[in-house]
Amino acid sequence: MKFMHLADLHLDSPFIGISKHLSHLHHNFVNAPYLAFKRAVDYAIEKELDFIVIAGDIYDAAHQTIYAQSYLVREFERLNDAGIPVVLIHGNHDYLNTSKYQVHYPENVHEFTKQEVTSYDLTLQNGERVRFYGFSYNEQWITEDMVADYPQNPHETDWTIGLLHGDVKRGDSNHYAPFEVQAMVDKDYDYWALGHIHQTLELHETPTILYSGTPQGRHHNEMGDRGGYVIELKDHGQIEKEFISLAEIVWQDVDVFCHADDQASDIVKSVEEAMANFQAEQQASQQSYILTVTLRDSDLLSPHLQEQIERNELLQALEIRFTDHLFVAVRKVTMASEIEGIRFDYDPALNDSFQHITEQMHEEEHYQQVMGDVFNHAVIRRWLPEMKEDQAIKEEVIDTAKQSLNQQFSLAFEVIEDED
Secondary structure (H helix, E strand, O other): OEEEEEOOOOEOOOOOOOOHHHHHHHHHHHHHHHHHHHHHHHHHHHHOOOEEEEEOOOEOOOOOOHHHHHHHHHHHHHHHHOOOOEEEEOOOOOOOOOOOOOOOOOOOEEEOOOOOOEEEEEEOOOOOEEEEEEOOOOOOOEOOOHHHHOOOOOOOOOEEEEEEEOOEOOOOOOOEOOEOHHHHHHOOOOEEEEEOOOOOEEEEOOOEEEEOOOOOOOOOOOOEOOEEEEEEEOHHHOEEEEEEEOOOEEEEEEEEEOOOOOOHHHHHHHHHHHHHHHHHHHHHHOOEEEEEEEEEOHHHOOHHHHHHHHOOHHHHHOOOEEEOOEEEEEEEEEEEOOOHHHOOOOOHHHHHHHHHHHHHHOOHHHHHHHOHHHHOOHHHHHHOHHHHOOHHHHHHHHHHHHHHHHHHHHHHHHHHHHHO
8 A cells, every 4th residue: 555645735825034036936935835736646646646645734824715725626636537535634724613614625535624533434446445543623722632532543444544733742832732652652553644843754663653744845944855755554564655855946055165365256156156056956856946055164255245245235146047947046145154153252251141142032032022013013913923923034033133243243353353
């Protein structure tokens, strides 16, 4: 038996935080999750898989656009025409409000709709029977350990698969159906298809308990290729797992090293060479790339050139490289000075203050206080309310603040040295 495990499609994702100079690529970003799912459907049909499971967060929000709903139905209809069933649950992003109208999917789709564990039996074309256990979120948060409600495997079918959208129990922050891995193991299922964590992550080998990750990274914190897993369950508990690349756009970090005699044109050329390397890979990968460039040894550059880079003049000089419908673009250029670790050796008190400030930035209460005026702005509250809780934006703000502090202290340090 061979099937595909997907999760966290996040159709309708708004892609907050895209730089202004990439605004004309906004359509590409918004369309990327849809194309990633299309790649998954193409693969399933080509390989004649037995079925697809989707472990929650199919949509990015509880209220979906007409486009997202119609697109998903069309792709499900393609699977229906190919005789490939789909079994799905909903997560904390696309939780079901059962009092409102629900989307009607083709007959090949089984949707778990209740916030209680139920089962569904599927008979495959070869006669094998599979039982699925799962539930869907009917509200944004679930603090209960739902695994406790999954029954012990009754071994009434050839295979038993658990679907769950949630997170391992940790501290006091348990809003997403918290569970313990051993409790899953004890249920004696053949496979657990997990969603919620956007990284591929295997929590247990036998039985396999696996997060497939998101098929399409939505921001720079979701670096690298993304996709899903093709799982083959065999007799005697044997299992084969194959990661399949699905991402339309891949976020990547790139290091570019600076030299003491580098001029602005040298830096531009070095970054363009890095972009060209990714462009050369596109024929094989059929993926676009968004790069975050870090200039290493940037303290070797002249203060004036560093100031220009800080003002995003380098970013503005880099053109997006297109190959047919694919592209390579730079979203951000940061500077990493090798003297950062020793910058304040001459003043231990200043060094301690700097370390304290950078650590304090990560504290949620302090972050919310500093950003309060932004988050409480009338326009932000109305149109981008999720900014307040968006961890990607938080990391972006903190990273930018640290870079600014490092840059300012670096320049000041050079002035002190010159005066000496």
